[in-house]
Amino acid sequence: MSESPERDARSIVDAPVSAGDSAIQFRDVNLAIGGKTLIEQLRFDILRGETLVLLGRSGSGKTTTLKLINRLLEPTSGHIKVEGRPTIDWDPIELRRHIGYVIQDIGLFPHFTVERNIALVPRLKRWPEEKTAERVRELLGLVGLNAEAFAHRYPRELSGGQRQRVGVARALAADPPIVLMDEPFGALDPLTRAELQREFAALTRRLNKTIVFVTHDIREAYTLASRIGLFKDGRLVEIATPEKFAASTDPEARAFNESIN
Amino acid sequence: MNLIDFLIRNRKEVLQLTFEHLLLVLLATGAAAVVGIPVGILLTRRASLAKPVLAIANILQTIPSLALFGFLIPILGSYGIGRVPAIIALFLYSLLPIIRNTFTGINGVDPAVREAARGMGMTDWQLLTQVELPLALNVIVAGLRVATVISIGTATIAAAIGAGGLGTYIFRGLRTVDRTLILAGALPAAIMALGADFALGSLERLLSLGSAGAGQRRRRWVLGISGIALGAALVVFLISGASSGGGARVVVGSKDFTESRILAELIAQTIEMKTAVKVDQATELSGDLCHRELLAGQIDMYVEYTGTAFTAILKHQPISDPRKVYDQVKADYRSQFNVEWLEPLGFNNTFAILVRGEVARRLGLTTISDAARYAPQWRAGFGQDFMSRQDGYPGFARTYGLRFTEPPREMDLSLSYQALANGQVDLIAGNSTDGLIDKLGLVQLEDDRHYFPPYEAAPIARRQTLDRYPELGGAINSLAGKITNEQVRKLNYAVDAEKREVREVVREFLSQLPN
Numbered sequence: 001m002s003e004s005p006e007r008d009a010r011s012i013v014d015a016p017v018s019a020g021d022s023a024i025q026f027r028d029v030n031l032a033i034g035g036k037t038l039i040e041q042l043r044f045d046i047l048r049g050e051t052l053v054l055l056g057r058s059g060s061g062k063t064t065t066l067k068l069i070n071r072l073l074e075p076t077s078g079h080i081k082v083e084g085r086p087t088i089d090w091d092p093i094e095l096r097r098h099i100g101y102v103i104q105d106i107g108l109f110p111h112f113t114v115e116r117n118i119a120l121v122p123r124l125k126r127w128p129e130e131k132t133a134e135r136v137r138e139l140l141g142l143v144g145l146n147a148e149a150f151a152h153r154y155p156r157e158l159s160g161g162q163r164q165r166v167g168v169a170r171a172l173a174a175d176p177p178i179v180l181m182d183e184p185f186g187a188l189d190p191l192t193r194a195e196l197q198r199e200f201a202a203l204t205r206r207l208n209k210t211i212v213f214v215t216h217d218i219r220e221a222y223t224l225a226s227r228i229g230l231f232k233d234g235r236l237v238e239i240a241t242p243e244k245f246a247a248s249t250d251p252e253a254r255a256f257n258e259s260i261n
Numbered sequence: 262m263n264l265i266d267f268l269i270r271n272r273k274e275v276l277q278l279t280f281e282h283l284l285l286v287l288l289a290t291g292a293a294a295v296v297g298i299p300v301g302i303l304l305t306r307r308a309s310l311a312k313p314v315l316a317i318a319n320i321l322q323t324i325p326s327l328a329l330f331g332f333l334i335p336i337l338g339s340y341g342i343g344r345v346p347a348i349i350a351l352f353l354y355s356l357l358p359i360i361r362n363t364f365t366g367i368n369g370v371d372p373a374v375r376e377a378a379r380g381m382g383m384t385d386w387q388l389l390t391q392v393e394l395p396l397a398l399n400v401i402v403a404g405l406r407v408a409t410v411i412s413i414g415t416a417t418i419a420a421a422i423g424a425g426g427l428g429t430y431i432f433r434g435l436r437t438v439d440r441t442l443i444l445a446g447a448l449p450a451a452i453m454a455l456g457a458d459f460a461l462g463s464l465e466r467l468l469s470l471g472s473a474g475a476g477q478r479r480r481r482w483v484l485g486i487s488g489i490a491l492g493a494a495l496v497v498f499l500i501s502g503a504s505s506g507g508g509a510r511v512v513v514g515s516k517d518f519t520e521s522r523i524l525a526e527l528i529a530q531t532i533e534m535k536t537a538v539k540v541d542q543a544t545e546l547s548g549d550l551c552h553r554e555l556l557a558g559q560i561d562m563y564v565e566y567t568g569t570a571f572t573a574i575l576k577h578q579p580i581s582d583p584r585k586v587y588d589q590v591k592a593d594y595r596s597q598f599n600v601e602w603l604e605p606l607g608f609n610n611t612f613a614i615l616v617r618g619e620v621a622r623r624l625g626l627t628t629i630s631d632a633a634r635y636a637p638q639w640r641a642g643f644g645q646d647f648m649s650r651q652d653g654y655p656g657f658a659r660t661y662g663l664r665f666t667e668p669p670r671e672m673d674l675s676l677s678y679q680a681l682a683n684g685q686v687d688l689i690a691g692n693s694t695d696g697l698i699d700k701l702g703l704v705q706l707e708d709d710r711h712y713f714p715p716y717e718a719a720p721i722a723r724r725q726t727l728d729r730y731p732e733l734g735g736a737i738n739s740l741a742g743k744i745t746n747e748q749v750r751k752l753n754y755a756v757d758a759e760k761r762e763v764r765e766v767v768r769e770f771l772s773q774l775p776n
Contacts, residue, residue: 095382
């Protein structure tokens with residue numbers, strides 16, 4: 001826990017990995033819905049403690065890949081292992097409570113206060129009430145919100161940035177080893193967005209979580225990633241550390257890299 | 262008599278009818294909520310069912326209420342009239358708004374919220390109860406509100422099939438051309454509808470998120486709670502006003518016209534005066550509902566007319582000898598229905614062919630044959646009953662060689678009086694004992710070809726009831742032959758034209774009757 005996951009992850013990139021180092025494994029995963037192929041021959045590992053950023057254009061399969069991990073979608077063929085166990089062997093409810101989830105539209109419950117939103121998964125897991133309350137205070141601090149001021153507000157009484165912070169706190173509430181984040185900062189204004197990215201990068205270094213982060217923003221990928229996975233038309237065309245990604249010869253990777261030069 | 266006076270003087274009856282009305286609505290919409298909300302939820306889980314189910318509910322709601330009651334009568338058999346079909350019809354009407362709003366309310370929940378809930382590991386049940394239902398609640402309540410308001414309105418029509426409620430006043434008022442009575446039914450129904458609309462509307466706003474601040478919400482709570490408290494107080498008040506005791510009881514039925522109500526009241530007061538048996542009344546039973554209710558045991562007795570029983574119920578060819586008709590119906594009812602004909606009351610209420618007095622005087626009309634010459638320039642309006650029965654329009658037209666400018670209009674009997682007085686039609690078939698004849702200045706033409714069979718009024722009762730309370734037969738027969746045509750016309754006039762209370766008019770009449 002005390003080691004820096006960032007350095008840790010980067011040091012083993014591209015080295016052959018054993019199952020023990022992988023939090024999530026994709027093995028020959030295909031997904032077609034209604035005759036349309038969404039994911040093709042996906043085969044890669046997500047390492048324990050790394051922040052893997054899935055990059056790609058809209059509709060390239062990033063979000064679909066994310067939903068395969070917490071079994072909101074199930075593969076047509078192949079399998080995904082979470083903590084060494086195929087997702088179809090997990091009880092889906094159990095699996096999802098084991099994995100934090102943040103989406104672009106946040107999906108805070110409008111009829112719940114900030115406190116109840118964050119405490120959702122701990123309460124679903126029937127944590128003792130005191131432990132839950134303590135955890136909510138701790139998390140609000142972690143995402144930079146004053147517990148006294150915010151715990152009893154409703155989502156509609158928050159700004160966009162504050163809502164996103166609550167969304168992150170909610171995903172981390174039950175201390176899941178894995179967190180899936182689907183363009184969590186996509187809807188924010190550029191300044192708030194940069195601020196949250198900086199804080200989030202610092203946060204991930206402290207937390208030692210396996211994070212799978214979806215974005216179409218190459219700058220965001222470089223800011224946060226220990227590795228970047230690039231999707232095109234349902235295939236993973238490149239997966240590499242930021243340094244190697246910058247030098248990639250893959251045409252799609254070059255197109256992304258050139259967009260910021 | 263003005264409306265306020267009427268409401269105060271008939272406080273007990275107004276409350277009774279209001280309570281019946283409320284009960285119909287609550288039972289029907291309550292049942293519709295119990296069925297409709299789960300069905301609405303199911304539709305959100307089985308998308309392929311949504312279209313057909315909503316289409317069926319939609320079709321149900323487009324059936325006119327009277328037609329729906331008509332369909333239910335044969336389907337439900339002996340339960341075909343009264344509260345049961347009324348509640349079933351209101352239930353069916355309430356389903357659509359409740360199902361539709363539950364369905365759209367849940368589907369209207371932000372997909373991001375639903376995805377977040379599932380992604381964080383909520384079970385389907387937790388998603389439904391903790392997220393979807395709370396967020397859709399205001400839309401569901403809006404559906405309940407629409408259903409309740411529709412039911413309160415439609416329940417007034419349920420009086421046509423003897424379900425009681427405030428429609429009883431409205432129908433009675435229409436029949437006697439009494440605006441006060443119509444208002445006495447319509448006004449409480451309208452207040453009830455507005456009250457329900459307001460109360461459920463407040464609840465709906467209370468439940469809707471996003472607009473209200475905390476302070477506003479508290480004020481709405483106060484408003485909502487005081488509304489509910491007021492409603493509860495009203496219900497308690499109504500129940501205490503409408504309760505009645507136990508003991509030996511019989512039910513006297515009456516048809517949907519003033520005379521039948523007066524005769525039922527006459528029987529009821531006589532029984533209560535001469536025996537220890539208490540009497541309940543079932544009023545406003547139109548068409549042959551009295552007959553069916555009697556056979557079903559829903560009522561114990563009512564006053565029937567020999568001609569009606571002879572032709573409309575027993576389907577005999579009309580004959581004109583009163584004695585023969587009476588003997589025949591008495592024998593047939595005893596053998597076919599186990600129903601006893603008691604002694605005739607004395608008067609003969611036959612069809613009265615009526616024209617405006619001014620026309621009769623100008624043209625010198627006294628008989629139907631006189632009028633037949635002018636008929637080709639006239640329009641006629643007849644009740645549904647007269648148009649369809651054995652001894653009604655077809656034979657009548659044949660006997661007198663009648664032809665009008667256009668086919669006779671089929672209209673409500675009470676409306677036909679008004680239509681004649683207003684000159685919208687020129688000839689109608691009323692009842693010879695009708696108080697409105699004098700009130701509207703109409704003239705009855707003599708049946709010079711003796712077409713109409715006798716319609717002697719006589720109480721009829723279930724054999725079982727007479728056996729159970731042997732004192733009833735003697736008590737009722739004390740009225741035998743006591744009421745002349747002129748007297749019954751006066752009684753009708755007192756109620757229809759002078760707007761006096763049936764109960765009071767009958768009490769006065771009985772007190773003057775030599776024992």
